[in-house]
Every structure is written in C-alpha cells, then in structure tokens.
Amino acid sequence: MARPAGLNGAGSRGDAGRRATILDVAAAAGVSRQTVTRAMNGMGDISPATRARVLAAAEELGYRPSRFGRGLVTGGERQLGLVLDDLRNPYFPELAAAVVARAAEHGWNVLLVDAALAEDPTELLAALGRQVDAVVGYIGVRVPDWLREPGALPVVTLGEEVDPLLGGIRLDDGPAIAALAAHLAGAGVRRPAVLGPGEPGHGGRTGRLAAALASQGMPVRTIAAGAVSAEAAAAAATPHLTGPDAVDAVVAFNDIMALGVLAACRRAGVAVPDDVRVVGIDGLPLGELVSPTLTTLALDLDEVARDAVELVVGGRGSRAVLTVRHRLVLRESA
Structure with missing residues (x-):
C-alpha cells in the first residue's frame, strides 16, 4: 500500500x-x-x-x-482539494456542500476546483496538489502520474469505476437499475426509452439502463440529447412523446435531464405518469419540489462525503475502496 x-x-x-x-x-x-x-x-x-x-x-x-x-507537525489547518466535474449541474454543489460539512468536523478546509471547465485539467490538478494535503473527487482518467507514486498526496477518487492503484468510493447503481427495470415492467411499461447525453455503448450508465430494461423483455429506444442539460433533454425527448410510436417511459441519465423531460411532457400535453413515466438518477432535492415529484435512483451524498473524508483523515486514501449504492425512490412520476 x-x-x-x-x-x-x-x-x-x-x-x-x-x-x-x-x-x-x-x-x-x-x-x-x-x-x-x-x-x-x-x-x-x-x-x-x-x-x-x-x-x-x-x-x-x-x-x-x-x-x-x-x-x-505544526498543528496547522489542513487543506482538502475537491475535484468536481461541472458546477452547473446541481449534483456537484450538493456534493461539495456535503464534503465541506464533513471536512469541517475534522478541522479541514476545502479548496474546490471544476476540472470539466478547466482548459488543462492535468495542470489544474498539479496546481491543486501544491496547495492541499489530500485530494478527493471525480478525477478519473485525468490522474497525473505523480499521484500514483509512493509518497504522493492521499487521493480518494469518486466514480462508477475506481482505480485500484488509488482507491476511493465506488458509486454502484447496478442493483437500483435492476430494481427500476423490474418495477417498470411490472407497471406495464412496454416501450421505454433511455435518454442520455450520447448513444449508450457497451458500458456506462446509459448502457446499463438499456441492458436492464431489455432484460425485462422490453424493446428499448435510445435517445441521444448531445449534452447533459434540461434544455437538451427536453428537445431530444419531444419527438418521442406523441404519435403512434410514442414511448411510455423515459429513464434519463440524471435528474436534471429528467426534469427537462417533465417540462417537454407539459408542453406537449402528455400526462405523467398516465401516458409516460419519467425517471431520473441522483436523488437531487429538486426532484421533490416539482409536480409530479420525480422518481429517481438516489445517491446518499452525505454518505459519499463521510466515507471519502474518513478515508483521508484515517490515512486510508490509497488503494482502499468503499462502495455506496444508489437506491430506487418511487415518487409520482413513475
């Protein structure tokens, strides 16, 4: 280790x-x-x-x-670097708030950077490494080689896949996706669609969603929005909501895209959930404030933050892997 x-x-x-x-x-x-x-x-x-x-x-x-x-040695305040992927997505501010709260309990300050919006993410991480005592976040393929070396900063990565040489928190949506597919099949869904930023490949979240729905005997339509935003999701979903070939369920890549689908349904005069069921992923508080309230595969961000900070504080950041699972939260939209 x-x-x-x-x-x-x-x-x-x-x-x-x-x-x-x-x-x-x-x-x-x-x-x-x-x-x-x-x-x-x-x-x-x-x-x-x-x-x-x-x-x-x-x-x-x-x-x-x-x-x-x-x-x-000196008892000075310690600095935790938090790497996020796009602060325009409310998921990341929610995660940041949870990490800041947990870090404060241990006397750590948090320095936040948005790697997705950086011109050179690798250089951004190098600069961050010169200012902090440990790094947590969505680092993925951007991990610089020096972070993998003995004696480098403790690192806790977050994501669906965790680098075994670094360790971190694996976010496992598999059981929740299977539960959702079974629920939709049992509710009579026959023409579901998976809406993502791009066409699902052999892996990734949209690929897992499509595979789980197909395993229930449903022909699955895939819709590529081109971007992870409510506006892009609404535009991409609209042609599929009406007509003889309309879908009867849309499972979106995340809650923000699902909210875009809800907006598209309202504009098209499509009733949710009577005509189309809509599902998101992440469990953002926004999902409880819309009407109908949003069914989602929720992730406990406080649990993610707690586990990540404790790995850092406990000195177990390197190569230790913990798992946090999504859970199916049924609300009015499905």
Whole structure:
C-alpha cells in the first residue's frame, strides 16, 4: 500500500524518475529524518549550519515537503482539494456542500476546483496538489502520474469505476437499475426509452439502463440529447412523446435531464405518469419540489462525503475502496 504523504513527502521528480522523499534529503544532508522535518518547518533545536545544509539538499533534490506532513507537525489547518466535474449541474454543489460539512468536523478546509471547465485539467490538478494535503473527487482518467507514486498526496477518487492503484468510493447503481427495470415492467411499461447525453455503448450508465430494461423483455429506444442539460433533454425527448410510436417511459441519465423531460411532457400535453413515466438518477432535492415529484435512483451524498473524508483523515486514501449504492425512490412520476 502506498504510504500517506506525511510519511514520504511529496517532492518533485528526481533524476531517476521518481519523487524525492524526506529520506533522500536526510541521506544527502547526513542527518536524521527528524532533523529534516525541523529544518523544513523552521523549528528550533537545530543549528543554522545544519538547517542550511538540509535546505540545500532539499533544493538540489527538488524535494517539496508535503503539506499533510507539515500539518501533523505544526498543528496547522489542513487543506482538502475537491475535484468536481461541472458546477452547473446541481449534483456537484450538493456534493461539495456535503464534503465541506464533513471536512469541517475534522478541522479541514476545502479548496474546490471544476476540472470539466478547466482548459488543462492535468495542470489544474498539479496546481491543486501544491496547495492541499489530500485530494478527493471525480478525477478519473485525468490522474497525473505523480499521484500514483509512493509518497504522493492521499487521493480518494469518486466514480462508477475506481482505480485500484488509488482507491476511493465506488458509486454502484447496478442493483437500483435492476430494481427500476423490474418495477417498470411490472407497471406495464412496454416501450421505454433511455435518454442520455450520447448513444449508450457497451458500458456506462446509459448502457446499463438499456441492458436492464431489455432484460425485462422490453424493446428499448435510445435517445441521444448531445449534452447533459434540461434544455437538451427536453428537445431530444419531444419527438418521442406523441404519435403512434410514442414511448411510455423515459429513464434519463440524471435528474436534471429528467426534469427537462417533465417540462417537454407539459408542453406537449402528455400526462405523467398516465401516458409516460419519467425517471431520473441522483436523488437531487429538486426532484421533490416539482409536480409530479420525480422518481429517481438516489445517491446518499452525505454518505459519499463521510466515507471519502474518513478515508483521508484515517490515512486510508490509497488503494482502499468503499462502495455506496444508489437506491430506487418511487415518487409520482413513475
């Protein structure tokens, strides 16, 4: 298991292709690890000559002491980097609020970045790493190589798939999708559609939805909205809501897109759930404020935040994997 950053530091890459550690600096300066810690943190009980020798060795090796380690030594406030995918989607502010609340319980501050809107997500993560003690969030394929190295920052990834070399919180919608498909089949749905930002492939959320509905013996129509937004969802769903070939259920990629479908149904004079059942995914509070209220596959974001923060605080961020499952919440729309 990769060790937390406070044990090995988080320096720049050395000539051998790995990041310099506190042990490298100690060996180069001919001092103990504890002396390096004192020198780097400006603590007493060390001579000016020894401090200068340690700092010179650290500079030569490109060593950057981890903020996590400094926080443990000095008792300073610790910083948690939170990486989100698009703050225009209400799901991410809801998650951010949950993480901030949980982090505050442990005396951590949160620095938030939106990787989806960044011009260079990899550079954004590198800059974030220089400012925080640990990273949590939707990092996915954007993980820089240096985060995978021993001595790098603790990282907790969030997503449907979790990198086994990093660990994190796996968000499992499989059982809830199966329960939804069985419910719709039992309710008499015969012509369902799956509405996503793009055509479902062999995997991904829209692919799993289509496969689960097909397993219930229903021919599944797929609708590509082109974007994850209510407006795009409404425009894409409208042609499928009326006429002899109209669908009788729409399962959307997320709650925001499902709300767009509800709006399209109102404009088209289509009754929900009598003519068309509508389902979203995420469990956003907005779903309880519309009429009809939105059936959804809900994710407990407070549980996600609690588990993620506890992995960081407990030093188990690397390679530990926890699972949080969606649950089917039946409301008026289905």
